[in-house]
Amino acid sequence: MGDLDKKVIGNLNDPRLPYDYNKRPYGTVSMDTTRPPFQWASEVAYKNAYRIVARGYDTTHLVELGYGLVDILFIDFQSRIPLIEEEKMLNYVMILSLEDGLSMPAVLSRIVARSKTFLTQACGTSILAFGHAYGAFSAFGNMLIEGLAKVEEYGKTMDAVALELVKDKLGDPALGVSDLMLKDPAAKKMFIRAEELGVAGQYIAFTKEVVKAAQQQSDHAVDLDMLGAIGATMMDLGFSPEATWAIIAITRSFGAGAHYIEEVEREDYTSLGQELTPKELYDGPEDRPVPPLEDRDKIAKPAQTFTPDEWKEAFEERKKLHGSGYAIIEEVKDPSEKT
Amino acid sequence: MSREPMIKRKTAIGYKTEEKTVMRGYDLSDLAEKGYSFYDAMFILYQGSIPTSAEEEMLKYEMGEFMEHSMSPSAASAIAVIAGRPNLPTAIAASIMTFGGVHGPGAAHGYMMNKYIERAQKEGKSPEEMGKILVDEYMDAGEPVMGMGQPQHRDGDPRAEPTHLKQEELKIDGVYLKLQRSIEKHFHARREREGKSFVGVNVVGAGNTALMDIGFSPNAAWCIGSVSRGYSCAAHALYNMKRGRAWAASRNEPMVQMLDLSLIKYVGPEDREVPTQEERQEYARKQKESGEYKKWVI
Known part of the structure; x- marks a missing residue:
């Protein structure tokens, strides 16, 4: 590789580089014998x-x-x-989590099935339906932990903390209280069963206060929903918010497997390019001619901005184009305890 | 808020109204209230009926033994995916998706069993006779007999034979176990005759046989096995997320990490110069003509 070292490749001889790129060695790294070798620690x-x-x-x-x-x-x-009572309660929760009709996990499983895949791909995909809105057990559980920490640290009452929490989060899909189960008693029955079995604890008690506070604050009827019922019950059974998230998502995946099978049994596969999108559903830029390639630099508008004001103006303009991503601001968190 | 389903389908699995969620005709809340187990619910989901107590016990046993298998491709996938700290479901999805043609191929074993039982029925043969035919056909063709052998449990999978015994203890040993027992008998005999080492039945051969004898289809059985494993993979992912260091390559950890640079062993072409764009066409032409590259094509 001697000749290569003398060549000027792109910007790699630029003195502003913090190193001499051409002198950087090739070759793999020797085995690290100063530390114990890698093992699957568990x-x-x-x-x-x-x-x-x-x-x-x-x-x-x-x-x-x-x-x-x-x-x-x-x-x-x-x-x-x-405990036997805890096992009974988890059985109860898992039965209620198994199937939910044509909900998102089932829909995702069915869509994957249409591409003629393995069942396991559909089951795995169904789990991806569980995010921070649908099946937000991690967000819900951590919200309860934070709320109860305030009760503990500041000597506040549960109802006072619940009221604060609801003022901040009413309408949030991770609150566990919504208008989804006003006619279905299944969520409330879960708490009753937890109390009968003697496994209800502080998380169910706190969630009940959240429900009361939400009912006071909301301008329409709301009640405990299945996210709140399952989330609080699982926490009282000792599962962390993340473990709850995983267990419920996986449990639903069994149901999604049945939906995969039914889709294959009852529907057709879908070919690449088969599906049309009618123009009535399109509200993007009007149809327009593609300019000649040689005119590109005359027509194209550079994306760069050079001042914060220009940036802000461009940013707001870009937000108007759905699908560009500019209208979404999300927090990508690192859940690690050490990184 | 719209509560319309995203896709419209006729479905025989379940429905959900504002009042209740119903699976195969049973209100899920009523099932839980009346003391049915999650295992019972699995029968209702996949078979539309409530199982006998023995069948329920068998499924409980099966799902318990399927769930945890320490470091297998599924757990390794979950751990690798969580190293980048995506949302937890991503790692679980990856773990379940590792189940394919080799890792836990429950559906493939089931289809094999169904094919040979159907042949037995058509040809008027017993499961015992058909087991020998199956083994001979597979081994004559040089193909592995599905359900036999496990790369880690070299002298017998700790879950497999006990599963057969449990099935017999519960008196639910049907045609599938008869065929499976025959497959194992003739498989062992032929390997012994050929001077080959012992290869035991694996958890697919044993577990899937039991699942089929209690009424599950090949795909339903595959789902039960692979999704049950998802729970333990979630635990392994969570352990690494909460106790391990992200990226799995830190040099500050006491032990060399999974993605440490020193673990890379490269066996590809020698280091070589990148041609300039002026040199490129001639270089590429010669490279293509020499054909040396073909040995690297994958």
Whole structure:
């Protein structure tokens, strides 16, 4: 590679570079022997050729002794065997989470099915429906944790904190209170069952206060919804907001699998280019001629702006074009405890 | 807020109104209130009917044993994806999507079983006879017999044989287990005759057989196996998200990390100069003519 070092390639000889690019070495990095080699570190489980062990329990022993997946969820996520009442409650929650008609996970699963894929692709895709609006269990649970921390730290009452929270979040899809279940008693029945089983705790109590506060503040009828019921119950069962998010999304994926199968059984596959989008649905720029390529530089408007005022004006203009992304401002968080 | 479904479909699985959510005719809330288990609900979802107690017990056993398998392609995928700290569901989706033609191929095993049982029915043969035919046909063709062998559990998958025994204990050993037992018997005998090492039944061979004997279709059984695994993969992803360092390459961690540069072993073409645009056409022509590149094409 000696000749290469003498060549001028693009801007790579520019003295403003903080290094001499041409002197940077090729070749892979030697094995790092100063630290122990990489291993799949896990607190959750290990296996050898003979056994699979989760949080210290041999999983074949678990199933032979009558424990099932619902119990093992407590083992994997909480490192403990659940009380019988807790196992019953999680069963209850999972039944209610299994199927929800033609909701988003089912729709995504069906759309993937139309492309003639493996079932597992459809099941995986259905899980992607769970974000921070639909099935916002992470956002909901962390909201409860923050609310209860205020009760603890500042000696406030639950109802006072609930009222503050509702003032800030009324209408937020992660509140757990909405107008979605005014006629369906299933969410409220879940709390009643949790209380009967003796597994209701501070999260259900706090969520009830949030419901009361929302009912006082809202200008229309609202009540506990399924997100709030499941989220608070799972937290009282000891699951973290993130574990809840995962468990419920995966549980629904079984239902999405059935939707994949039904779509394949009852509908056709879709070919590339098959679907049309009628012009009635289009509200973008009017049809216009493509200019000759040689006229490009005469016609094209540069994107660069050079002052904050110019930038702001251009930004506002760009927001008007749906699909450009300028109208969306979102926070991409790092949930790591160390990065 | 619109509550119209995003797509319109006739569906025999379920419906949802403002008053209730119904699956295969049963109000989900009533099912939970009356003490049915999640495993019962799985039968209703996929088979439209409430199972016997023994069938429910078998599914509970199966889903329990499928769930956790420590480091398999599915868990490794979940851990790799979460290294970039996307939303958690992304890592779980990736883990479930690893289930394909090799990792947990439940549907493929099921289709194989159905094909040979149908042949047994048409040809008037017993499952025992058909097991030998299946093994001979697969092994004569040099193809692996599905449901046999596990790369990590070299002398027998800890989940597999106990699953067969549980099925027999619960007296739900139907035609699928008869065929599977025959496959294993003839598979072991032939390998022994050929001087080959022991290869045990794996969890697909055992678990999928049980799932089919309790009435699940190949795809339903595949869904049960692979989605059950999703739960443990979520735990592995969450552990790495909460206790591990993002990007999986930090040099400040005591142990070399999964994506440490020193773990890259490159076995491709030697380092070489990039031709200038003036040199490019001639260079490319010679390169194409030499054909040397073909050994690298994947």
